[in-house]
Amino acid sequence: MNEEQLISRLRENGYKITPQRIAICKIVLSNEKHPNAEQIFEEIKRKHPAISMTTVYHTLDMLKEMGMLTELRFNSQPSRFDPNTSVHINIICKGCGVIWDYSSDTLRNKWNHIISEIGKQPIGQRLDVYIICDDCKKNLHQEK
Ligand SMILES: [Zn+2]
Ligand SMILES: [Zn+2]
Incomplete structure (x- = not known):
């Protein structure tokens, strides 16, 4: 989504x-590393030192309300923010917390199949797979 599309989307939704909002949106929507709010704030501060954490939180809420951002909540860790709202699997390392997206034709086909079996139109979804990444495996090995 380019800046023009973003602006008209915000307008359509009455925002x-x-x-400042545009700057935050651009950074959040282009970050596919599933950052937490603190990391988003750090990234924004580097380019826009005057933007406050409160403005960041409000903008994250706004993007969530518009369905352009998913908040991944965790029990014992801060939420992570995902601009990829299409059907995908979040592959999450239990060791270091790195998250990356997985998607494929197989996933999309099976997903459409499952949705038609459910017989209801989904308004959202969250698919997580937990793993230990190669780097964390190496570290575990070294500690032994
Ligand atoms: Zn994701
Ligand atoms: Zn890891």
């Missing part, structure tokens, strides 16, 4: 357009 005020401010340069």
